[in-house]
Amino acid sequence: MSRTKHVITVIVLSLLGVTMLVALNKIPNQFEYANSISQHIVNNAVKETGSLNFVTAILYDYRAYDSLGESTIIFGAVSGIVLLLSRKTLPVSSHGLSFIVKRTFGMLTPFIFLFSIYIITHGHLSPGGGFQGGVILGAISIIFSIVYGSEFDYKRYTPTTKTLLETGGALLFIGLGFLGILFGGNFLMNMRFLNMGEGSLISAGSIPFINTVIGFKIGAGLAIIFYSMIQKTFKEGVDL
Amino acid sequence: MINNFVFVALFLLGFYAILVKKNLIKMVIGLNIMEGAIFYWFITLTDRGGTIPIVNSSQVVTNLNDPIPQALILTGIVIGASTSSFLLTLIIELNKFTSSTNPDQLGGMIED
Numbered sequence: 001m002s003r004t005k006h007v008i009t010v011i012v013l014s015l016l017g018v019t020m021l022v023a024l025n026k027i028p029n030q031f032e033y034a035n036s037i038s039q040h041i042v043n044n045a046v047k048e049t050g051s052l053n054f055v056t057a058i059l060y061d062y063r064a065y066d067s068l069g070e071s072t073i074i075f076g077a078v079s080g081i082v083l084l085l086s087r088k089t090l091p092v093s094s095h096g097l098s099f100i101v102k103r104t105f106g107m108l109t110p111f112i113f114l115f116s117i118y119i120i121t122h123g124h125l126s127p128g129g130g131f132q133g134g135v136i137l138g139a140i141s142i143i144f145s146i147v148y149g150s151e152f153d154y155k156r157y158t159p160t161t162k163t164l165l166e167t168g169g170a171l172l173f174i175g176l177g178f179l180g181i182l183f184g185g186n187f188l189m190n191m192r193f194l195n196m197g198e199g200s201l202i203s204a205g206s207i208p209f210i211n212t213v214i215g216f217k218i219g220a221g222l223a224i225i226f227y228s229m230i231q232k233t234f235k236e237g238v239d240l
Numbered sequence: 241m242i243n244n245f246v247f248v249a250l251f252l253l254g255f256y257a258i259l260v261k262k263n264l265i266k267m268v269i270g271l272n273i274m275e276g277a278i279f280y281w282f283i284t285l286t287d288r289g290g291t292i293p294i295v296n297s298s299q300v301v302t303n304l305n306d307p308i309p310q311a312l313i314l315t316g317i318v319i320g321a322s323t324s325s326f327l328l329t330l331i332i333e334l335n336k337f338t339s340s341t342n343p344d345q346l347g348g349m350i351e352d
Binding site (some may be wrong): 006009010013014016017020021024025027033037038041042045046052053054055057058059063066067070073074076077080081084085125126127131199218225228229 | 241244245247248249251252255256259260285288292293294295296304306307308310314315318319322323325326328329330332333
């Protein structure tokens with residue numbers, strides 16, 4: 001880009017910035033919450049959904065249909081990436097790191113897995129949920145292929161397992177939605193089955209189950225994205 | 241106000257990267273900076289100065305932050321991650337055909 005174009009870009013952007021600042025400062029800083037939907041959720045969410053975490057209550061109860069669309073978008077992105085980057089034979093991208101790193105992560109990885117399971121299953125009681133814990137679960141596949149080499153990840157956590165978790169998670173989410181119809185409500189309605197009291201692990205109806213299903217789905221989806229991007233499928237029979 | 245200023249600065253930084261940079265990956269980074277600026281602005285705008293919207297079952301609910309924007313931003317973050325990973329995949333594929341990530345050198349691809 002020539003110097004003139006560069007100068008013109010900077011001038012236009014600073015004019016845009018001044019306009020945005022003037023417009024944004026007109027927005028009131030304090031909102032009226034007295035009769036708003038968020039005040040209703042803060043007052044009634046524990047009674048209506050059984051979830052102590054209001055963000056989880058919104059995501060998997062009030063707006064569960066929206067979360068279904070969200071996980072469909074992830075599914076679409078994973079499908080597109082696999083379609084574009086699918087290759088039968090490509091060189092191995094990593095042979096693993098040194099012995100010390102391997103032993104350290106051998107001790108750490110079970111705890112990382114435990115932490116992700118904790119984040120996923122306690123989504124209705126503490127900060128976290130399916131999406132957040134699923135990202136940690138996806139990191140385990142990245143640890144496998146960087147620290148232990150591509151072949152280890154390919155053998156231990158095969159693409160078939162990842163695909164099963166991804167598609168199975170999506171189907172189970174829809175199945176949990178139909179459970180709402182089965183119990184006499186609407187699609188994805190929280191029917192408060194298996195309730196053992198507020199604050200216990202098995203409470204809040206379908207929210208912990210949807211969290212678990214989404215967590216494994218997101219973890220497998222991110223693992224598939226990473227797996228496709230570093231292209232670690234290798235030739236059968238080639239000595240590694 | 242400081243949150244509006246930070247939002248505008250971050251947003252224009254990302255927009256500048258999209259307009260000026262000659263590398264597609266840097267343009268995707270600029271898009272992500274714009275996204276992050278919008279998330280930051282939305283969260284700070286709806287901050288009531290309260291605590292996180294999680295209660296104990298016995299606790300009296302006083303002065304919680306608004307949970308709805310946080311749920312919306314969580315959706316936004318997930319969708320942003322999906323779109324940027326898909327964009328990076330398209331750039332990887334493009335790089336195989338043209339051996340370049342410069343958007344100005346892609347013009348002749350269509351006629352060939």
